[in-house]
Structure formats: structure tokens, C-alpha cells
Amino acid sequence: MASDNESTCSPYAIEGLSFSWERVDRVDAIAAQWKDLEARSDCSFFLSWDWMGTWLASVPGEPPLLLSVRDSGHVVALAIFNAKRLWRRFMPSRAITLNRTGDPYYDLINIEYNDILTDRRYPNMWPAVMAFLKRAKIPAGSFRNWDELHVAMATREVEQIARDANLMVLELAHKPSWRVDLDAVRRNGKPYLDTISSNARYQIRRAIRFYEKDGPVLGVRAQTQDQAAAYFAEFKQLHQAYWVQRGTPGGFSNRHFESFHRTLLRTCLERRTVEIYRVSAGSRLIGQVYNFIYRGRVYAYQTGFSYEDDSKAKPGLVSHYLCMQQHLEGGASTYDFMAGDNRYKRTFGVPGPNMSHYVFQRRTATRMTEAVLRRLKNLVMPRPE
Numbered sequence: 220m221a222s223d224n225e226s227t228c229s230p231y232a233i234e235g236l237s238f239s240w241e242r243v244d245r246v247d248a249i250a251a252q253w254k255d256l257e258a259r260s261d262c263s264f265f266l267s268w269d270w271m272g273t274w275l276a277s278v279p280g281e282p283p284l285l286l287s288v289r290d291s292g293h294v295v296a297l298a299i300f301n302a303k304r305l306w307r308r309f310m311p312s313r314a315i316t317l318n319r320t321g322d323p324y325y326d327l328i329n330i331e332y333n334d335i336l337t338d339r340r341y342p343n344m345w346p347a348v349m350a351f352l353k354r355a356k357i358p359a360g361s362f363r364n365w366d367e368l369h370v371a372m373a374t375r376e377v378e379q380i381a382r383d384a385n386l387m388v389l390e391l392a393h394k395p396s397w398r399v400d401l402d403a404v405r406r407n408g409k410p411y412l413d414t415i416s417s418n419a420r421y422q423i424r425r426a427i428r429f430y431e432k433d434g435p436v437l438g439v440r441a442q443t444q445d446q447a448a449a450y451f452a453e454f455k456q457l458h459q460a461y462w463v464q465r466g467t468p469g470g471f472s473n474r475h476f477e478s479f480h481r482t483l484l485r486t487c488l489e490r491r492t493v494e495i496y497r498v499s500a501g502s503r504l505i506g507q508v509y510n511f512i513y514r515g516r517v518y519a520y521q522t523g524f525s526y527e528d529d530s531k532a533k534p535g536l537v538s539h540y541l542c543m544q545q546h547l548e549g550g551a552s553t554y555d556f557m558a559g560d561n562r563y564k565r566t567f568g569v570p571g572p573n574m575s576h577y578v579f580q581r582r583t584a585t586r587m588t589e590a591v592l593r594r595l596k597n598l599v600m601p602r603p604e
Contacts, residue, residue: 236295238351240358241285243299246275249285253336256294261339263332264513269492270330271299271318273483277475278325281360286351288344295338296348302359305367313362314578315352316369326371327476331396331518331557331574333373345377349384353581371576372558381579389578394558397568399543402552411547412540419566423540426533434501438541441495447488450495451481454507457523470521480509480521496545498538506538515552517543535563543567 243249254268264270275283281301288296303321305312318333319326337344356363368386370377372394381388404411412420430436441447455471462469470476487493492512498505504525511518519542524534543554556564558574 233347233350235290236347237289238348238355239287239289240355241287242282242358243275243285244282246272249297252287252294253297256297256336256338259338259340260336261342262334262336264492264511264516264518265330265332266318266334266336267492267513269483269487269513270511273479273486274318274328274330275299277479277482278320280320283320284358286348288348288351290341295341296335296344298335298348300357302357302362302365304362312366313364314367314369315357315359315365316371317373319369319371321369324473325475327470327473328479329372331372333371334377345380346383349380349386349579353384353386366581368579369577370579372574373577374572374574378575378577381577384579385582386579387582389580390575391578392576394574395560396558396571396574397556397560397564398571399554399556399568400552401543401547401554404547411544415567419536422533423536425531426537429529429531430500430503430505430537432500433503434499436498436500436505436537436541438496438498438538438545440545441488441497444485444488447484447495450497450507451484451509453497453504454495454509454521454523457504457507457525458521461524461526484509496538496542498534498541506534508538508542510542512546512551515550517546517551517554519554519556535561536566539563539567 250268250272253271257267260266284300284302286296286298286300287294299318300315301320303314303316305314305321314321317335318330335344335348352365352368357365367389368381371392378388378390404414407414412423427436441450455477459469459471484493484495494510494512496508496510498507506522506524508519509521509523511520519539522535522538524538526532526534546554554567555571556568557571
């Protein structure tokens with residue numbers, strides 16, 4: 220990690236905290252520091268070193284920036300930012316992005332629960348970080364002052380903090396999330412199927428009987444690297460077939476997306492923070508569920524299902540039910556479907572936090588002009604309800 224004047228910024232002090240920038244020239248140089256703070260945090264999988272280290276090692280180009288926050292010399296918060304020049308409605312913008320590159324090609328891997336990594340004793344670091352960012356210079360190669368801060372797929376708490384910091388808020392995307400409280404299911408003492416609607420219960424049981432014509436319906440988690448690679452190949456095929464049929468290229472058309480997840484699966488399989496779960500009946504493949512597992516929470520990240528014309532076939536319901544049952548028996552606390560509003564998520568889950576892609580903008584003349592133009596456009600062409 221560089222330490223010359225070109226790549227670091229002298230510490231700033233805010234409310235007893237000190238802030239400093241460092242350019243991440245070598246990913247391994249920050250691994251120990253990140254893991255140490257991770258162990259003292261209540262972060263999601265997406266801020267774990269498993270995800271962050273794999274991501275940082277996978278993207279080329281200008282080294283990202285590490286923001287460190289210290290209290291009496293002890294690291295209490297860390298965040299990765301990238302600086303990028305963007306064009307918005309024919310207007311240039313100097314952007315900094317939290318835990319993303321700012322390039323859609325490399326950001327397709329889709330971080331969720333995006334946040335600052337913080338010591339659990341300092342649960343609300345955003346106001347101080349926002350205050351620092353507003354006054355600090357960015358030690359980037361192309362600019363020192365930023366126009367907008369991108370925080371993608373974050374929960375709503377950060378929005379009010381940005382407003383309190385007198386930043387304009389632009390919400391580029393908004394998605395609900397869904398989850399199942401497995402601890403509550405265990406406390407209930409009833410079989411999981413008895414906790415969902417009678418219609419969903421009927422569809423799952425009917426679908427299992429339908430698939431059992433080809434053999435017992437089984438869910439198996441990949442145990443070895445070879446098995447995981449074979450499952451991943453099937454998962455890729457199913458995932459792509461679904462999206463291509465709907466006229467989109469699918470995630471695996473992006474080479475970085477595939478390379479990132481192959482590396483993540485290979486690296487994390489043995490310590491079981493990533494799993495790929497295959498559901499089949501005899502020789503018939505029903506579905507694949509690709510999950511992250513971290514601190515008792517299962518993050519259902521991606522799926523691949525074998526869809527059929529027969530209405531009795533419910534590959535999504537059956538695959539998630541069996542996978543969820545495995546984690547219910549294994550002691551997991553939550554089965555998190557994360558962002559998105561698929562029907563099976565609503566069938567199984569209850570609402571979790573909403574997640575949004577936020578752009579927080581300084582009140583510069585250019586950004587204020589953009590805001591006026593955006594309001595005028597919305598008056599002429601209002602968004603559909």
C-alpha cells in the first residue's frame with residue numbers, strides 16, 4: 220500500500236476520530252487490517268474479506284482508495300472507494316463509489332447490504348464519515364474534489380444521514396428484500412411447511428410428488444472442488460437459459476462475473492462460507508441454489524432452475540424449500556432472499572429492509588442545474604405508478 224504524498228492524505232480529525240486515505244496498490248497489504256476489524260464488526264457477508272478480498276483482486280485499473288477511521292490510534296472503520304469521471308445528462312461528474320468500481324461491467328457482481336465496515340462499538344459511523352468526505356480532498360489520480368457519492372444497494376438509514384449533511388439525494392434504483400426467520404420457525408416447533416400458506420404448502424407437496432416419478436427428490440451440497448465445479452457448470456447453464464429466453468444476455472455473458480464467482484466458490488468452499496446446492500430427482504435436475512453463509516445467515520444469492528411447461532413443476536419452490544430445510548436443521552438463524560421481488564420470495568419470506576442505489580450529490584451549480592432539469596422532465600413525463 221503506497222505511502223508517498225501522491226497516494227495518501229494527512230489525517231483529519233472529526234469528533235475525536237482521525238481519518239486518512241491510502242491507495243491500495245497491493246490487496247494483501249490490507250488483508251490483516253480488514254480481517255481484524257471484520258472480527259470486531261457485525262457486518263454482512265458482503266463486507267467480509269471473503270467477498271471484499273476476492274473483489275479487490277479481480278478488478279484491474281487504477282488502485283482503489285482505503286479510508287481508515289481511527290479512535291486513539293485504533294481502527295474503528297474502513298471503506299473502499301473508487302474515483303471515476305462520469306457523464307450524466309451531458310454533464311460531467313466526478314464520482315466516488317463505495318465498495319464498487321463505478322464501471323457497470325465490473326459491478327455486475329452486485330454487492331448488497333453495502334456499508335462501511337465498522338467496529339460494533341461504533342454502530343453509527345456514517346455521519347462522521349459523511350462530514351469527512353464533504354471537506355476532504357480525494358487523493359485520486361484525476362481529481363481532488365468530488366461531485367457525487369455512489370452508495371449502491373444500501374439500506375435506507377444512509378439516506379437521511381446524507382440529507383442531514385445537506386447533500387442532494389438521487390435514488391437510481393429501489394428494491395424490497397425478503398427473508399425467513401429460521402430461529403422463529405424453530406421456536407414455533409411446527410414443521411416449516413406448516414408455517415406458510417396452505418396454497419404454497421399444497422404446491423410444494425404436489426411438485427415433489429410430480430418430480431418423484433423420476434426418483435427420490437434430493438438436495439445435495441457440493442462437498443469437493445470437483446463436485447462444486449460440476450454443479451457450477453449446471454448452474455450456469457440453467458441461469459443463462461432463463462435470462463436468454465427473456466431477451467437479456469444473463470450474468471454469465473460477463474466474463475468478470477463468471478471469473479469472480481468461480482474464484483469465490485473455489486476459495487470459500489472448504490470453510491463453507493459459499494455453497495452450491497443441487498436439487499434433483501433421479502437423473503432429472505430440478506435446480507441449483509448458490510448461497511453465501513456467514514455468521515448464521517444464509518444469503519440466497521443466485522439460482523438456476525429447470526423450468527417446464529407442466530404447471531405441477533415448481534423448481535424454485537422445491538429447491539428453496541429443501542435448501543431452507545437443510546439450514547433450518549443445521550442451526551442457521553436467517554434465510555435471506557435479499558433484494559428483488561420474485562414470487563417465491565414473497566411465498567416464503569417476510570419483508571426485510573428495502574435496498575436502494577443512492578447517489579448523494581453536492582449542491583454545486585452543475586448538480587443543481589441537473590436537479591432542476593430532472594424535476595422538469597418528471598413534470599412532463601411522470602414516472603408510472
